[in-house]
Amino acid sequence: MAEAAVEAGAPRLTRKDFVSDQDVRWCPGCGDYSILAQVQKVMPELGLPREKFVFISGIGCSSRFPYYMNTYGFHGIHGRAPAIATGLKISRPDLSVWVITGDGDGLSIGGNHLIHALRRNVGLKILLFNNRIYGLTKGQYSPTSELGKVTKSTPVGSVDYPFNPIAVAMGVDATFVARSIDVEARHLQDMLRRAYAHPGGAFIEILQNCNIFNDGAWEPLTDKATKADTVLLLEHGKPLIFGKNRDKGIRLASSGRLQVVSLGDGVSEGDILVHDETNRPLAYMLAHLENPTPIGVFHASIRPTYEEAMHRQLETARQKLGPGDVNALFRRGETWVVE
């Protein structure tokens, strides 16, 4: 039950078609604006009629997203978007169902639904806006906030060791795991296209700036001056090289651990690890790499989706037993007649 493509001759869609009539209510400067723009940019290119898209979210600044998309949308309750979306996708595999969540919505209260959706490989496209803070509730630390973070609820610093969203996804054997950054417009667009193209559940962690309650959380990765040295771009089949002068790389040490090395002095490009999206352990290792911070597709593999498998069972049953006959069902088992 693949998603139906726009029938030929249908009017070409543009970004405007995906802009709703609601005025956007995020703080000026919020990273969510850029993410919204990239999504609205990519949607029309995907070749699916607008009415086939559904955006489902939980609660949070990020979760206001669906109101701004002129598609079908469901602003759910805190943390439950993956569960609502799973029910929709199972019963309507023809729809393209996108889940919008935050680091609190998706990893704190909603962590369980997220990991179950990923392990089942329900064909949802899950975008987690990670600003390392609870934005909507005005600034408490989140499960991705760094140790020692001072927030409203941790006046002398958080003592919670944070989740690594990519590692969490790898730990539950997700089939598509990627990371991008709110302001990296083109890269984010690529990731969105890849997620859509992936035949199954897709998870994208989007590093997002909350300029009100956690401004600059990702600055080293977005600052023009530093980003070349702090960001490692993952590309399947390409060596893991980075740096302003592309002079640094990642090597797999004999210990089986990753090493950051400088090219030259004995280290040649041949020693540099080549990225392989299909290699789970590699993705797991890269997930734990912080300096540089990898962005791109960590892992992609194929597994039947939950909804496919389920509908196949219905099909088989119909073929074996014919379409259900309710009257026959009523009469199952021992019956008797009273005159």
Next chain:
Amino acid sequence: MAEAAVEAGAPRLTRKDFVSDQDVRWCPGCGDYSILAQVQKVMPELGLPREKFVFISGIGCSSRFPYYMNTYGFHGIHGRAPAIATGLKISRPDLSVWVITGDGDGLSIGGNHLIHALRRNVGLKILLFNNRIYGLTKGQYSPTSELGKVTKSTPVGSVDYPFNPIAVAMGVDATFVARSIDVEARHLQDMLRRAYAHPGGAFIEILQNCNIFNDGAWEPLTDKATKADTVLLLEHGKPLIFGKNRDKGIRLASSGRLQVVSLGDGVSEGDILVHDETNRPLAYMLAHLENPTPIGVFHASIRPTYEEAMHRQLETARQKLGPGDVNALFRRGETWVVE
């Protein structure tokens, strides 16, 4: 705030001291009996007075465990044991708090509490009885049931890709991750001792047989005839060799993936990977190894516990500000007097 050891001269404890007066109500032949026996065997050796132990569980056959331990116990609600235990351990670091849970209790409804307890490194000892089925509710599939499993709720087979509990724990950066088997008495005892000795949160997946609703789930690993070839014993610093004649081993291929190889014909013991508990990626790879199935400590590392860090903050506050003076607190900020 380490757990107080038995004061010298205290009467030596025996297994009997940990047996409660309640008759055990598991089905005859249930793997839970063996687990209970090993726990009751190990507790007295740990050198902690009985009253310092607390067993907290959720709901399930496994979760009846606390009733059978003559210690403090809390039979909670479904999936919430880690949360109840976290509250207890934070407020009472002097207690040795053990969580008993099942594959449904701990990974289905309780999955979120489990992973948050592990990432925070709360000093809980978590025993997950994995029988790959919902026992208490009479046989529905669980998040660890294999694909295609036929159960009451999946008459034509499950379509849920299962969790790998060890991989899940590694994905959330747990500090102690191990696996054992209900009937491997001595090994299970060792793991319990290791978990107790570990200064922080410990997670043990215990493969357990439900002889009523999922009999033989682990048979290949427990059957005397096959187990030598199906089970890989993990020991820190020892090569990963197994097999009846110890002629098979695990090698790290250049691809960075694990390979099962036979010793001899070009492969010498030197080529075999040596287990390193401190190597996270290795633990992650071993977690995905199914044939042979590893048991033992996959990973152990040290990180401050949540409760330590929290109490340190209280201490610092007391030192900086002196013990709290409620009257002073009342008078914080602007005050004025009305005559």
Next chain:
Amino acid sequence: MTLETQAVAASPAKRRAQLDRVVIRFAGDSGDGMQLTGMQFTTESALAGNDVGTLPDFPAEIRAPAGTLAGVSGFQVNFSSLEVYTPGDNPDVLVAMNPAALKVNIGDLKPGGILLADQGGFDQANLKKAGYTGNPLEDGSLAQYQVFVVDMTGMTLKALEDLKLSNKVAGRCKNFFALGLCSWLYSRPIEPTLKWIQDKFKRTPELVEANTRALKAGYHFGETAELFAVQYEVQPARIAPGTYRNVTGNTALALGLVAAAGKAGLPLFLGSYPITPASDILHELAGYKQFGVLTFQAEDEIAGVCSALGASFGGAVGVTTSSGPGIALKQEAINLAVMVELPLVICNVQRGGPSTGLPTKTEQADLYQALFGRNGDSPLPVLAAATPGDCFSAAYEAVRIAIKYMTPVVLLTDGYLANGAEPWLIPRFEDLPPIPVRFRTEPEGFFPYLRDPETLARPWVKPGTPGLEHRVGGIEKEDVTGNISYAPENHERMTRARARKVAAVAQEIPPTPIRGEEAGDLLVVGWGSTYGSIAAAVDEVRARGKKVSQVHLRYLNPLPPDLGGILRRFGKVLVPEMNMGQLITILRATYLVDAVGLNKIQGQPFKVSEIAGKILRLLEE
């Protein structure tokens, strides 16, 4: 429930006596197959044209040690030539396969009742396990009963001697011997059971043979043995003609959901998480794949209800099933359904509470939770089923109302209905009430919260419909447009609109049927599974000439429009509930009627005598 016997022309061999009603309880160890024996005896009785009522009672533990009190399993059948409302209070006949079964059940046997004991089961070991010092069958302690000690095990083994089965296997057939004996004693046809044995064991012919022999051995033993002077007959009851089958409440509920979805022409989606005693609904529906039924075993109850709501958003009939503790977890999401106004059916198979409580016992203490268990002003229709078979119509009606009014609907059943079985007059799908569905497709004049004037329902739009793209959510919605609105007046308008919509469901409620006169000295008002006990009790006191009537509520919210008037026509109002008094709170608050409660919180249904006794005491006051 008096046991009226009258001698009739006795056959030379045995005297024959007519009875109008017999209650028999089969009791033994969990391993002895008493549930099966009871169900077969029920089927024989139904086929003999009697009306029947049954009550299975198995141990809470998965597997309690054999022979112990905790391991006793029982099954009670009430069969009669008159109408049957309950499994009966106290059995006229007790079949005890071992000492534990005797100890647990003998207290319930009517004085002068028949005790059929299996001598073979009363060995030293079993007597000890049951905590007997001596053998009650011999020490005269049972003098007040008609005791028949029959070596069922022994005779079964003898009957199967030449089949070279292990004693263990052969011994297991003794329940069929017991069944045969009882079948003879009450002139039941054993053919249905013979046929049943054929299909059931067709893969193992030796078992077909063994069980058949055991059954016949028991039957013939009754005929030939001197032991029994009398054989009893129970004439067919006057029952509505038609085709019948036995259904449990959980099966009937599942059938009702499938039928309703079929009628509406929509896919059925169940999002659920296993919990006793609701799990069987999930198991049933999981087997209906050819009907396009999607069953999703979620990671927890919250995901269960959320997935169902997501499916409803997609145009399916979203259903979630659970019991008390699971429902508590679903409330936040149910409230989301109240706000987004989508059809959703929430089935609560109630069990003993609070908290984990008594998972395997029945109770009706979740009415408060259904009506009031959410934050904010959160009205929704609440329906309850009265009998196992009634679970079918209640479920069907719940779906119909959820769709017509675009609202979550709570359906309350309980453990007693869920596992209890009764003969069910099988309907024709064609005859079931229509469930019209109209998905909005025309963009012109579309507003997500523009309400239908009659039902106040908002339009249902399937994602995928061009031009009707819209967003729903849990923040207060602006009237008509459905945009987020924090405007004070709008919130009041919408809150009242949601309340009016649910109140409008009252127009679905037919005039309240009253069993008995329209007015009188006392009205008994009940809901849910107490129906049978109340009906039987009311009949009993009416038979004594008392001016007592019964009203049993299917709709708990909104209440029937005519209820207030009815209440006022009676001197007193009695509200029996298997809780501390919940419906009574609603009735007192709504109608300011000084209703009196009768409350039983024992995880067990009311006995007819308990209710009848209370009625009589009230009438005397």
Next chain:
Amino acid sequence: MTLETQAVAASPAKRRAQLDRVVIRFAGDSGDGMQLTGMQFTTESALAGNDVGTLPDFPAEIRAPAGTLAGVSGFQVNFSSLEVYTPGDNPDVLVAMNPAALKVNIGDLKPGGILLADQGGFDQANLKKAGYTGNPLEDGSLAQYQVFVVDMTGMTLKALEDLKLSNKVAGRCKNFFALGLCSWLYSRPIEPTLKWIQDKFKRTPELVEANTRALKAGYHFGETAELFAVQYEVQPARIAPGTYRNVTGNTALALGLVAAAGKAGLPLFLGSYPITPASDILHELAGYKQFGVLTFQAEDEIAGVCSALGASFGGAVGVTTSSGPGIALKQEAINLAVMVELPLVICNVQRGGPSTGLPTKTEQADLYQALFGRNGDSPLPVLAAATPGDCFSAAYEAVRIAIKYMTPVVLLTDGYLANGAEPWLIPRFEDLPPIPVRFRTEPEGFFPYLRDPETLARPWVKPGTPGLEHRVGGIEKEDVTGNISYAPENHERMTRARARKVAAVAQEIPPTPIRGEEAGDLLVVGWGSTYGSIAAAVDEVRARGKKVSQVHLRYLNPLPPDLGGILRRFGKVLVPEMNMGQLITILRATYLVDAVGLNKIQGQPFKVSEIAGKILRLLEE
């Protein structure tokens, strides 16, 4: 709330007039610092000896675009020489810093009231953002008010000219100009504010200077400008002597918890998950580390309450805080607390519902949820706070009862109390009622469920106590021993025991205070944050000689023992609630009294006039 002015010996310069009560609202853009201005004006008034009531009102969006209607922020102060119960209905004075603020608020200003507008804020851009075509300050549309247009921005900038601050920074000081002007107009002392500016900005001296100048500039402008003919005075009120501070409900609640734990000599453990409007309690308590307060920000509400229960099991005071949707999620665990009978305090800072509803608005629609929101028969004490300061005593009492009766206790406040502030008479810790705690330590005769005869509480045992090892859990417990029990009679006994225990809390309830006579024509019964509006309304109609009294409930379960008697002494009963009618259901069901409801579901407190009006209408009927 009439504005009585009377001329007094006018100074040569300006006439001075006495007022007994003034309501002033500061309104501007979120960025304009209106909250701060209002709070400082409140402090000045309190220090001037007036009684005060305040109502902050900020936008729901985190940051709405500057100058838009959605971005308007307001703060209303009611100060008087008489007792103040509310922030006042309609302001006598409106300070509008921009057109949006004017548009949003002008409708509330009393006819003939004073409008103070900042000319500088009314530029074309802002007028457009607010949707004005012309300039309302000039088009005569405000004729019915006394309009004073003052170029606050301009004069502020001028006053700061030589400080070489950017215009942006300097402009930000205009709110102090407004404050200074109003301070003069109502003869408020500005010294406290000057002092406040000193500490607040001590790190940035130039801001101390800038704000000081702006404040004084505003004050002197009032004095010197021809604009104002009259300066007003409001005499000190008769207020109980003592030391006061302003507290919001959330702060008071946090203080109450700390005080109670301190009194009990136990550690305080808060397990919570952030949610509006409850989060500030977590923030407050997180800052009390030197008091040994443990705050655990859990992964969700369920973990929050479960961790608190675990801490209680360990011998701490376990507390969890949330709002409606979060409380819904906690109910299953609260029920566990009901079953294991451990102390636990659940604070629900109510907000507009259902579902996500109106997160930033107030409502009191979670009473049903607190009383009835769990599966099974699940009684627990429910308390409510009446004013921001009262949150202190209510929280203290909740802890005391939870410990004494070994039970979860629900404390209800709401968004209005949580964020509203009022002067609070600071108590002495030594004078607070004792909270005795007795952990059981002696093994002899210990049974986990052996109850105290007076309170029916079971013993509290700290893990770590030798010889008292025991297990608790959510399955029904055997009376006394606490072992698992499925016995029917035991379940009824325990269910009734749990109910009796909670009912026993009634012995804690003092005789119900009645404002007004013991009997009369109409009684107004309320609970929670409606206290002030009801009290003011009752005083108003009593001033007109009506026989009306007020009862305000702190205890919602159990109800005060004397309540039934009181209700019967009045001809009519009115129950105003910020919901569709929840307390009224309880009163009608319990006392069969035909109470009438007044329901406002607008996310806003009642206006005094709304209640007074309803009272008068009822008296006329």
